[in-house]
Structure formats: structure tokens, C-alpha cells
Amino acid sequence: MTNRPPEVFIESLDNGLTVLGEPMPWLQSSAFTLLIPAGTVREDEVLPGSAGVLQEWMQRGAGDLDSRQIVDRLDFLGVERSSSVSSLHAIFSVASLAESFEEAMSIYAKIVRQPHFPQEELEDAKAVAIQELHSAEDDPAHRCLRGMKELRYGTPYGRSSYGTLAGIEAIDGDSLTSLHEDLYEPQQAILAVAGRFDWKRLIEQVNRLFGDWTKGSHWDRPEVTVRSGAQHIPHDSQQTQIAVTYDAVPYEHSEYYQSRGLVGVLSDGMSSRLFTEVREKRGLAYHVSASSQSFPRAGNVLCFAGTTRERAQETLDVVLQTIESLGESISQSEVARLKTRIKTMLVMEQESSMARSSQIASDWYHLGRVPSRAEVAGLIEAITPDSLIDHFRRHPPTRWALVTLGGDPLELRHGI
Amino acid sequence: MEFKRQTLPNGLEVIAEVQPEAFSMSIGFFVNTGARDETPELSGVSHFLEHMLFKGTPSRSAEQLNQMLDDLGSQSNAYTSEEQTVYYLSSLPEFQGQALELLADMMRPALREEDFETERQVILEEIAMYDDQPPYGAIDRLMEDYFQGHPLAGRVLGSCESVSQLKTDAMRRYHEAHYAPNHLCLVAAGAVDFDRLVDQALEATQSWQPRPRHRVTQAHQPKTSRHLLVHPPAIQQYTVAFAPGPSRSDPEKHATRLMTSILGDDTGSRLFWRLVDTGDAEAASLFTQEYQDCGVVGIFLSCQPAASSSNWIAIADELKKAMRDKLTESELQQAKNKVCSSIALAAERPGNRLFSVGNAWTLRKTYETVAESVAKYQQVTVGQCQAALEKLLSAPSVIVSVGPEENRELSDAIASPSLGG
Numbered sequence: 131m132t133n134r135p136p137e138v139f140i141e142s143l144d145n146g147l148t149v150l151g152e153p154m155p156w157l158q159s160s161a162f163t164l165l166i167p168a169g170t171v172r173e174d175e176v177l178p179g180s181a182g183v184l185q186e187w188m189q190r191g192a193g194d195l196d197s198r199q200i201v202d203r204l205d206f207l208g209v210e211r212s213s214s215v216s217s218l219h220a221i222f223s224v225a226s227l228a229e230s231f232e233e234a235m236s237i238y239a240k241i242v243r244q245p246h247f248p249q250e251e252l253e254d255a256k257a258v259a260i261q262e263l264h265s266a267e268d269d270p271a272h273r274c275l276r277g278m279k280e281l282r283y284g285t286p287y288g289r290s291s292y293g294t295l296a297g298i299e300a301i302d303g304d305s306l307t308s309l310h311e312d313l314y315e316p317q318q319a320i321l322a323v324a325g326r327f328d329w330k331r332l333i334e335q336v337n338r339l340f341g342d343w344t345k346g347s348h349w350d351r352p353e354v355t356v357r358s359g360a361q362h363i364p365h366d367s368q369q370t371q372i373a374v375t376y377d378a379v380p381y382e383h384s385e386y387y388q389s390r391g392l393v394g395v396l397s398d399g400m401s402s403r404l405f406t407e408v409r410e411k412r413g414l415a416y417h418v419s420a421s422s423q424s425f426p427r428a429g430n431v432l433c434f435a436g437t438t439r440e441r442a443q444e445t446l447d448v449v450l451q452t453i454e455s456l457g458e459s460i461s462q463s464e465v466a467r468l469k470t471r472i473k474t475m476l477v478m479e480q481e482s483s484m485a486r487s488s489q490i491a492s493d494w495y496h497l498g499r500v501p502s503r504a505e506v507a508g509l510i511e512a513i514t515p516d517s518l519i520d521h522f523r524r525h526p527p528t529r530w531a532l533v534t535l536g537g538d539p540l541e542l543r544h545g546i
Numbered sequence: 547m548e549f550k551r552q553t554l555p556n557g558l559e560v561i562a563e564v565q566p567e568a569f570s571m572s573i574g575f576f577v578n579t580g581a582r583d584e585t586p587e588l589s590g591v592s593h594f595l596e597h598m599l600f601k602g603t604p605s606r607s608a609e610q611l612n613q614m615l616d617d618l619g620s621q622s623n624a625y626t627s628e629e630q631t632v633y634y635l636s637s638l639p640e641f642q643g644q645a646l647e648l649l650a651d652m653m654r655p656a657l658r659e660e661d662f663e664t665e666r667q668v669i670l671e672e673i674a675m676y677d678d679q680p681p682y683g684a685i686d687r688l689m690e691d692y693f694q695g696h697p698l699a700g701r702v703l704g705s706c707e708s709v710s711q712l713k714t715d716a717m718r719r720y721h722e723a724h725y726a727p728n729h730l731c732l733v734a735a736g737a738v739d740f741d742r743l744v745d746q747a748l749e750a751t752q753s754w755q756p757r758p759r760h761r762v763t764q765a766h767q768p769k770t771s772r773h774l775l776v777h778p779p780a781i782q783q784y785t786v787a788f789a790p791g792p793s794r795s796d797p798e799k800h801a802t803r804l805m806t807s808i809l810g811d812d813t814g815s816r817l818f819w820r821l822v823d824t825g826d827a828e829a830a831s832l833f834t835q836e837y838q839d840c841g842v843v844g845i846f847l848s849c850q851p852a853a854s855s856s857n858w859i860a861i862a863d864e865l866k867k868a869m870r871d872k873l874t875e876s877e878l879q880q881a882k883n884k885v886c887s888s889i890a891l892a893a894e895r896p897g898n899r900l901f902s903v904g905n906a907w908t909l910r911k912t913y914e915t916v917a918e919s920v921a922k923y924q925q926v927t928v929g930q931c932q933a934a935l936e937k938l939l940s941a942p943s944v945i946v947s948v949g950p951e952e953n954r955e956l957s958d959a960i961a962s963p964s965l966g967g
Binding site: 271463 | 670880897
């Protein structure tokens with residue numbers, strides 16, 4: 131077994147770009163996730179939305195291709211792709227059959243490094259962003275979650291990637307080209323590849339495409355500030371959307387999988403506590419869930435439910451009681467189900483190059499390394515009912531925040 | 547990859563695409579019933595019943611059932627459409643036996659009165675949730691208008707009224723009539739032991755009795771109507787049109803799908819360049835929906851209300867221009883590559899193959915490998931796409947639009963009875 135290749139190849143280029151590669155030779159596809167530290171946190175505070183508009187504008191002509199040629203070529207190659215901005219990153223996610231992969235990557239190298247920034251397309255790029263903003267505002271769940279992010283993190287971490295109408299309208303070409311110049315640098319960028327590829331050949335290509343990219347300057351990420359509080363957003367709808375958040379340990383914490391396990395007991399599967407208490411026993415909601423969310427050094431659990439106005443307070447109360455119940459007892463069978471579920475997910479991740487490239491990029495960003503499946507499986511195996519209860523008691527939910535949309539304002543009871 | 551099939555003495559078909567080297571396996575029961583098989587007073591019963599199958603069996607409570615599904619580490623779920631109800635799960639191969647035993651048990655639910663009342667509330671919440679989301683009931687209204695007098699007119703979720711009035715006895719009778727073994731197909735994909743699957747299915751379903759099938763199929767009479775709805779909280783205007791398209795078994799469906807991709811895919815299509823890339827619309831797309839006895843070509847437009855009329859005129863203009871100036875070989879090749887690559891990428895997961903294989907078999911009685919599916923698209927010619935477009939433009943259409951207020955300009959813009967103006 132000593133000659134076994136590593137699960138993940140890692141190479142850092144001289145300019146700082148980290149390249150990760152996880153071969154999955156049983157697949158026909160390859161995928162990459164490119165993370166560039168150009169998220170909404172780094173927007174000019176009077177131009178919310180600029181990170182997204184920049185990303186849109188960059189794709190309207192780059193290198194030897196104009197806007198139309200980029201789309202036509204990617205479509206011709208059958209490339210599935212998405213681009214988005216998070217608080218911390220501009221994200222490019224791309225998957226294709228292995229034979230088209232090298233060309234797909236070369237097109238994205240042009241987009242990131244040699245955008246044309248055609249002045250005549252700037253207004254179109256802004257108009258696209260405004261359309262997306264309006265459509266997102268029509269989705270009640272989105273509005274509620276956007277409100278929660280703003281309340282929870284304030285500026286800059288609470289910014290929505292959709293920006294604001296005023297922000298998008300105020301954007302001009304110079305502000306975007308200088309944003310690109312400042313932020314699109316390889317030093318803290320991550321290129322994570324998974325699927326069918328040859329590592330040696332990949333690294334040669336990455337060096338050709340990105341090797342002469344100027345390193346740029348190091349960016350010190352601002353600390354995340356986390357706030358508690360409650361907010362109600364009036365909205366004319368049948369249902370009230372309810373978002374509740376509290377502190378949890380972040381992804382890089384040694385006990386993260388205990389915290390993730392607690393969220394699993396709450397929300398993984400149809401036998402989970404929230405599903406059972408809110409939906410199965412009481413029929414209060416169609417959708418109820420909890421998830422782990424993490425910025426560096428700031429972890430959260432976010433619970434979300436939608437229910438008609440008369441039943442909203444009861445739904446919130448049951449959600450809170452269910453969270454509290456984690457500190458009282460957790461059964462062996464709940465833990466056994468949790469373990470099987472997470473281990474199954476680890477196995478099934480091997481069926482998707484896209485899912486795997488995204489996961490290893492995220493791991494590298496948060497941990498500075500990519501844990502092997504065996505290591506993660508070991509951490510999961512170490513979970514016991516006592517370890518979960520103990521973790522919950524040592525890290526009890528604190529700094530609660532509540533955002534509701536539609537219906538009447540709700541009350542956070544239970545001494546919170 | 548190998549396709550296997552066997553019909554049990556009680557009429558239950560068992561099919562599988564076996565891929566021994568896969569990491570996972572997926573299995574599902576595809577039930578040949580959906581909203582189109584309901585009478586108006588039973589509107590929503592197929593979907594309600596789908597929920598009730600997760601509420602326990604004579605030997606298992608809802609809690610036990612849910613726990614056992616989660617014990618398999620599975621991703622399990624179900625959906626109901628106009629023509630099908632499908633229950634499925636993906637798990638590791640070692641759980642095949644338990645997974646089948648559990649799914650088969652679910653097909654014979656307890657339908658307990660107290661569970662029924664709780665679940666009714668969940669479904670009413672589900673209806674409220676969709677009513678609050680774009681396009682705010684416009685699709686349901688469109689289905690009603692377009693399929694008026696046809697079994698496909700009914701809503702999958704039913705209405706608040708029909709769901710509130712539904713009785714357990716009526717649901718029991720519906721279940722008995724529609725969940726007989728000869729209405730079901732057990733489908734599997736991935737690392738499946740087929741011989742064992744058949745043996746297990748024989749044992750689990752031996753007491754099930756076949757029943758006659760009775761789906762009403764009928765030709766759809768194309769019609770014309772226009773409805774503008776007002777939903778004051780809306781920010782955008784959402785406009786959806788239906789015109790006749792090929793059915794599931796119509797050999798023209800591949801050409802029609804490629805025509806809609808060339809004209810109205812969400813990237814690189816003619817409407818994308820005309821309206822989406824410019825920021826005039828958030829979405830301007832063409833799509834197809836295929837049913838057993840008929841089909842639909844649809845158009846969807848989402849944009850700011852003030853721009854909706856000019857955008858709709860632009861869509862009609864693009865369609866007419868494509869008719870006049872013809873589609874090109876390179877556009878067709880691009881559309882083919884997109885569709886074929888997407889089929890190949892999706893096929894990497896047994897969880898996706900389950901639906902490709904299961905739908906092809908239960909709805910069309912065919913099995914296609916990935917290569918065969920791809921070949922069907924590769925054979926399409928520009929002339930066939932052009933013919934599909936011509937049909938679309940000359941057909942009568944039904945349109946529903948919803949926005950924050952009355953929209954006179956849009957009303958005028960969509961007035962022409964056919965999409966070709």
C-alpha cells in the first residue's frame with residue numbers, strides 16, 4: 131500500500147495560487163472550483179452589488195474571445211457552469227466531460243485574467259444584476275434569509291450578493307476595473323479539480339494558464355462580528371417565514387463534527403427532531419430545517435420554517451423547545467442513524483466531480499488542508515450520545531437572532 | 547451496464563440498469579397514477595396519498611418508518627406529477643434488502659385517521675407556500691385554462707377546498723384501485739443484485755392482487771385564452787404561454803426539444819441574447835412538457851412589469867425571425883452538444899439513472915442506454931427543428947400572466963391568438 135497515490139494532490143504555485151487535485155478515474159467528467167478572494171466583504175461600502183456585477187461583466191469578452199464567443203464555445207463543449215459571489219469569494223464552478231475540460235479551464239483563465247471590460251456592455255451587466263435582485267425579492271424565503279444575514283453580521287459580512295438597487299445603479303466602469311485589479315489575484319486563490327484527469331498534465335496546464343499571473347498583495351480578512359436581535363419584515367403573504375440563528379463552533383474547530391452532529395439530530399432525515407416535532411406530530415409546516423453555517427472563527431446554526439400566520443408563534447416555540455431538548459437526552463439510535471447518513475454521503479460524494487471539487491476547495495479555505503475520507507469517518511465514528519450532549523452543554527446556543535417575514539412579529543420566549 | 551427485467555405473476559414489473567462497480571444503488575416504485583386520474587372531488591388525492599405513505603403501515607408507525615428509512619443512510623423522497631407517483635431512495639448496496647422490504651411495505655399504508663388530519667395541515671401549508679412564491683399560481687391557472695375539459699386540467703396539490711374535504715375512505719378506495727401491482731414498476735439502478743431483487747419483490751408482494759387499469763386518455767383540443775392576474779406583492783411580471791407540442795411517444799419530441807433549446811435555453815439561445823444577456827428580462831425561455839396523450843411547448847418570461855409588453859413582442863419577433871431566416875446547422879450542433887453532455891454528466895449518478903430508466907420504461911415501455919439517448923438527439927436535422935417551430939407559430943395558444951397591477955400594454959401585446967402573430 132506504500133505506493134498508493136494520495137487522495138488529493140496539492141501544489142502551490144510561486145504566485146501563491148493553491149492547486150488541489152482529487153483524481154476520480156471511474157468518472158467520465160472533471161470539474162473545477164475556482165475561489166478568488168473577491169467576495170462582497172471587499173466591496174466599496176457605497177457600491178453593494180459590485181462584486182457580482184464585476185463577475186458578470188468579466189464574462190462579456192476575455193482574451194481572444196468576445197462575449198458571444200465565450201458562451202458559444204462553452205455551450206459547444208457542453209460545459210455546465212455557474213458563477214456566484216459569496217461574502218469572501220468570487221466562485222467559478224465548472225464541470226464537463228473529461229475531453230472538454232482543458233479548453234473549459236483555459237476559457238476561465240481568460241475570463242479571470244484578461245477580461246475586456248467592454249464599456250458598451252456595462253449597462254447590460256448592471257441591468258442583469260437588477261433583474262436578478264428583483265426576482266430574488268419576489269421569493270419570501272430569500273427575503274427572510276437576506277434579512278437574517280444583514281441583522282446577524284451587519285457590514286460587511288451581512289451584505290447580500292445581490293446588492294442593492296442604489297448600489298448597482300451607482301456602479302461605473304472605473305470602480306469595477308479597479309476592483310478587478312485589486313482583488314483578482316492568485317495569492318489567496320484556490321483552484322480545486324476533481325474527476326478524470328492526469329495530475330502531471332493538469333499542473334503543466336495550470337502553470338501555462340496561471341503561472342505568470344502577478345502575485346499581488348496579501349489581504350487580511352476583517353474579523354466577523356456577530357450580533358443578536360430580532361427583526362420583523364412586513365410582507366403580504368399567507369405564510370410567515372421564520373429564521374432563527376445561534377452561535378456554534380466554526381468549521382475549523384476541533385469539535386466541529388460534534389456541532390454538525392447536533393444539527394444532524396435536529397434536521398438530517400425524516401426522523402430528525404425538527405421534522406418529527408414540527409411537521410410529523412403537529413403538522414405546523416411543510417418546510418422546516420436546520421443547517422450549519424460557517425465563516426472563519428464564526429460558526430452558526432440556522433433554523434428555518436414557513437407556516438401560516440396563526441401558527442407561526444407555536445412553530446417558533448416548538449423549534450426553540452426542540453433545540454433545547456438536545457441538552458437533555460440523545461439516543462444511541464439517533465447517533466447510529468446520523469453516522470450511517472454522513473458515512474453514506476461520504477461514499478456518494480465520489481459519484482460527483484462537481485460536489486467533490488467544491489468540497490475540497492472549501493476544506494482548503496477553512497482548514498488549510500483537505501482531510502481524507504478516513505479522517506472524517508474517524509471523527510464521525512467518535513460521536514456518542516454523551517459527546518453530543520457534553521458539547522451542547524459546553525457550547526450552548528447563545529447570541530440568538532430571529533428574523534420573520536410576513537404575518538405578525540413573533541416573540542422569542544424561553545428566556546432567550 | 548446491463549438492463550434486466552422481469553414481470554412477476556401478480557403483474558409487478560421489476561427492471562434494473564445494473565452497474566456492479568457503482569458506489570451506490572437507487573431503487574424506487576414508479577406508480578402509474580397522478581393528478582390526471584382524479585375526479586374533481588378527489589383533486590389532490592394522489593399527492594395527499596404520497597404523503598400518507600410516509601405515515602406508517604399496519605406494522606410500522608410513521609416514526610418507525612422514518613427512522614428505518616434514515617437507518618439506511620438513504621436519501622429518500624417521493625413526488626407526484628400529473629401522471630406518476632414515484633417513491634425512491636439512494637443508499638449503499640449493502641442495504642438493498644432492507645430498502646426494498648421497507649419501500650414495499652410503504653406501498654401498503656395504514657392510512658390512520660389521526661395521521662390523516664395532521665398531514666392535511668402539512669399539505670395546506672404546502673399549498674400556501676407555493677401560492678406565496680413566483681409565479682403565484684400562474685402555472686396552475688395555465689394548466690386549468692389550457693387543459694379545460696381534459697384530465698390534465700387538475701392541480702397536483704389540489705385546492706384548499708378539495709384537500710380540506712377529502713375523506714380517508716375515499717383515499718382508501720383510490721389506493722386500492724391505483725396501487726395494484728400491475729400499476730407499479732419496481733425500478734433499480736447502480737450496484738444492484740437483480741436476482742435477489744426479484745426474489746425479494748416476489749416475497750414482499752405475494753399477497754398483492756392485480757386490478758384492471760383505467761386511465762382516461764383523450765386527444766387535447768387546442769384552444770385560445772388570455773388571463774392577466776393581479777398579485778399586489780409581486781415585483782416582477784411573470785408570463786407563461788402553452789401551445790400544443792409532441793407527446794411522450796411522439797418521435798418529433800427530440801426535434802422539438804432541440805428547437806426550444808436553440809431558441810429559448812437559459813444560455814446561448816436566441817432569446818438569451820435578445821432579452822436576458824441585455825438585462826431586459828430575468829428569464830425568457832422555451833421548454834417542453836410531454837404527457838401520455840399530448841404535449842406542450844411553453845414560453846416563460848419574467849421581467850419588470852413595465853417592460854413585459856415590449857419583451858413579449860420581442861419574443862414573438864425572434865420566433866418569427868427564426869422561421870423566416872431559418873435555424874442554422876451550428877446552432878443545432880451547439881444545442882445537441884449541450885443536451886448530450888448534460889445527459890452524460892447526469893448519468894454518472896445511479897440516483898439520476900433511476901429516473902431516466904424508470905420513466906422511459908413506465909411511460910414509454912422502452913429502455914435506452916446513455917449512448918442510445920444521445921444518438922436520438924444526434925440524428926435530428928435542422929429541417930425537423932424548423933418544422934417544429936412552424937407548428938408552434940401556427941398553433942393557438944393559452945397565456946396567463948401575473949404581476950403587481952393591471953397591465954393594459956401587456957394585455958394588448960399578447961392579444962394575438964397564435965404566437966406567430
